[in-house]
Amino acid sequence: MKIRTVLASEKKLMIQGLNQLLNNRRKVSVIDLANSYEELMYHIEYSNLDVIIIYIGLAQILFEDGQLREICSNSKILLLTEKHKCNDLNIYLKEGIAGVVTVEGGVSDLEQAIYNTCAQGNFIDADEIEEITDKYIKYVKHRKSLVKDYNLTARQLDVLRLIANGKSTEEIAKELLISTYTVEIHKKNMMRKMNVKSAFQMIRYALNQGII
Numbered sequence: 001m002k003i004r005t006v007l008a009s010e011k012k013l014m015i016q017g018l019n020q021l022l023n024n025r026r027k028v029s030v031i032d033l034a035n036s037y038e039e040l041m042y043h044i045e046y047s048n049l050d051v052i053i054i055y056i057g058l059a060q061i062l063f064e065d066g067q068l069r070e071i072c073s074n075s076k077i078l079l080l081t082e083k084h085k086c087n088d089l090n091i092y093l094k095e096g097i098a099g100v101v102t103v104e105g106g107v108s109d110l111e112q113a114i115y116n117t118c119a120q121g122n123f124i125d126a127d128e129i130e131e132i133t134d135k136y137i138k139y140v141k142h143r144k145s146l147v148k149d150y151n152l153t154a155r156q157l158d159v160l161r162l163i164a165n166g167k168s169t170e171e172i173a174k175e176l177l178i179s180t181y182t183v184e185i186h187k188k189n190m191m192r193k194m195n196v197k198s199a200f201q202m203i204r205y206a207l208n209q210g211i212i
Contacts, residue, residue, distance in 0.1 A: 002029035003118050006043045009055035009080075010035060017177065018053075021107040027115050037067045044074045050118045051098075053110075056081040059092055072096030078117045080110070104158055106175030150211060151193055157211075159186040164203050164212050 007015040007022075007030055015033050022028045031047050034040045035058075043049055052075050054062070059079055062068040071077060076098040081089070083102045093100075101113035152160070155176070162172045169187075173180045187199060196202045206212045 003027055003050045003114055004029055004031050004048060005051045005053055005114060006030070006032050006034050006040070006047065006049055007053050007055075008034040008040055008058055010058045010061065011055060014055065018107070018110070021174070022111065022114075025107065025111045028111055037062060037065070037071070040071055041074075044071070049075060051076045051078055051114050053078045053080050053114065056092070059097075063091060063095060068092070068095045072098075076117050078113055106162070108175060150209075152190065152211070153186075156186050156190050159183055160190060160202070160206055161212055163187070163199060164206065 005022075005028060007018055009015045012033070012035060019030045019033060022030050031049065032039075032043060034043060040052065040054075043052070052071070054071075054077055056079060059068060062071065072095050077096070078099045078101060079089070079092055079097045081100065081102055083104050089097075089100060099113055099117040101110055103110075105113075155178075158176055159172055162175060167175070169180050169183045172178075172183045176183075187202075191197065191199070191202050194202055194205045196205055203212075
């Protein structure tokens with residue numbers, strides 16, 4: 001049986017795109033999209049949900065209005081965010097967010113995070129909050145250093161990581177919501193910057209240099 005979820009964000013186009021991607025996955029069924037507190041509470045009461053995914057923009061609005069804690073007390077909430085915003089997660093985790101996933105990881109990571117959040121059935125312990133945010137901060141600093149030292153863009157690093165994980169050009173394009181042509185351009189530019197002639201050499205160089 002698929003995990004039943006609702007996508008919640010003030011960005012309608014973003015969750016419409018995620019809806020199409022997630023409904024093609026094996027483990028997840030998106031019941032509906034929500035753009036407000038009222039829509040979320042309706043689904044909590046009537047839709048028999050397993051997990052609710054809330055984008056950080058809407059989570060901030062709900063937090064400022066004093067509504068996030070109530071939602072978290074009634075459902076398992078997975079926070080969807082960008083890596084550069086991960087040093088601000090403490091307030092959301094303390095409200096009772098069950099898990100955190102970043103958009104940079106792609107739809108496969110999101111599906112797995114939904115599965116883990118549903119399966120674990122418990123909120124992140126408060127003692128873990130500092131450790132989680134520290135890891136994200138270190139990751140962001142490392143990523144910025146790589147961009148500077150190797151003249152790689154943030155998107156190129158995303159493509160490089162997925163190549164190293166064995167993803168095909170088509171899979172990378174789908175996960176990052178870009179065209180296959182753009183993926184190939186990123187690969188060529190990275191090989192030029194690393195002075196290598198194949199994707200295999202590029203990955204070996206990246207591993208040796210600690211880029212990935």
